[in-house]
Amino acid sequence: MNTLLHGRATSSNVQIVAWALTELGLSYERLDVGGAFGGNTTPEFKALNPNGLVPVLEIDGLTLWESGAITRYLGARYGDEAFWPADPAVRAPVDKWAEWIKTTFVPAFLGGVFWPIISTKPGQPLPDSFAAAAAKLKQVAAILETGMPEDGFFGGDTVCWADMVIGTYLFRYFDLDFDRAETPKLRAYYDRLTGRPAYAEHVMVNYDSLRAK
Numbered sequence: 638m639n640t641l642l643h644g645r646a647t648s649s650n651v652q653i654v655a656w657a658l659t660e661l662g663l664s665y666e667r668l669d670v671g672g673a674f675g676g677n678t679t680p681e682f683k684a685l686n687p688n689g690l691v692p693v694l695e696i697d698g699l700t701l702w703e704s705g706a707i708t709r710y711l712g713a714r715y716g717d718e719a720f721w722p723a724d725p726a727v728r729a730p731v732d733k734w735a736e737w738i739k740t741t742f743v744p745a746f747l748g749g750v751f752w753p754i755i756s757t758k759p760g761q762p763l764p765d766s767f768a769a770a771a772a773k774l775k776q777v778a779a780i781l782e783t784g785m786p787e788d789g790f791f792g793g794d795t796v797c798w799a800d801m802v803i804g805t806y807l808f809r810y811f812d813l814d815f816d817r818a819e820t821p822k823l824r825a826y827y828d829r830l831t832g833r834p835a836y837a838e839h840v841m842v843n844y845d846s847l848r849a850k
Contacts, residue, residue, distance in 0.1 A: 640665035643682070644691030645672045647847060649747075649805050650704040651692040652840045657708045657801045659835040661715045665696075673846065705739060705802055712798035720797045731791045734784045735802040743806060745770070745777040751809055758849045775818035778810075785822035789829070796833065804830045808840050 642658065642665050644651030651667075658665050670676045671691040678689050685693045686702040694701045697714070701707045712721035722728050749770030757763050791799040807827045810817070830836045 639695075641695040642667045643670045643677075643685065643693040643695075645669050645674055646839075646842055647672065647844050648691055649809070650690075652842065653704040653801045653805045654692045654694055654707050654711075655839040656805065656835050657711050657798060659839060660796060660801070660833075661711055661720070663696075663711070663715060665694075705735065708798045708801050716798065719792045719795050722797075731797065731799045734781075734791070735799040737784075738781075738803045738806065742777055742781060745774045746806060746810055750774050750815060751813065754813055754815065755844070755847050756849050771815060775816075778818040778820050778823065782818075782820040782823050785820075785826050787822070790826075796830075800830070804836065805840050808836075808842075809844065 640658070640663060642651065642654055644654075644667070646652070646655075646667070646669070648671060651671075655665075655667060670682065670693075676682055677686075677691060682693075683689055685695070685700050688702065690702065692702065692704055692707065694707050696711075699710075701710060750767070753764050753767050753770065790796045791803065796804075804827070807823070807830065811824070811827055831841065
């Protein structure tokens with residue numbers, strides 16, 4: 638069975654999985670689904686994921702959805718000790734940040750800052766709620782700063798599954814033009830990620846197609 642990744646290249650959640658697959662050296666075929674491509678509301682797709690959302694990964698006879706769960710599976714199934722430590726006491730301190738990024742950073746950034754900027758047409762003012770959302774994101778980013786590795790990655794000298802979940806959102810965070818918190822450790826971590834070919838290929842993807850025209 639071929640490994641199939643369903644989801645458009647501009648979806649950050651799809652990027653998490655594509656980056657993980659590539660870092661692990663796994664071959665796969667990606668199918669454009671969702672967004673302008675559609676196809677995620679068909680009966681066939683909803684048989685794969687009843688939520689009608691991407692990504693969906695078909696691998697090893699399994700059909701998986703939710704990018705975090707997929708990435709953890711890939712780590713447990715294919716990762717070495719650096720990518721997926723066997724000791725839960727080693728994994729858990731890293732995994733807490735992978736959970737937190739989804740529950741706290743992503744809503745504050747994507748919902749509060751990214752989509753308002755992207756959805757505002759050129760020449761139009763940002764919504765009145767934007768200033769408060771940007772201020773809240775500064776507080777959230779300051780928390781993330783406390784969890785950043787001093788050097789290397791969450792996997793040590795190389796990346797692990799948690800880097801995929803945490804690091805993917807940082808491309809758009811640093812690429813957008815808005816007033817960010819001063820987070821030197823976070824910026825240094827992001828700069829190290831940009832040096833990884835798989836990150837550049839799958840995460841540093843132009844998202845102008847998402848902008849309001």
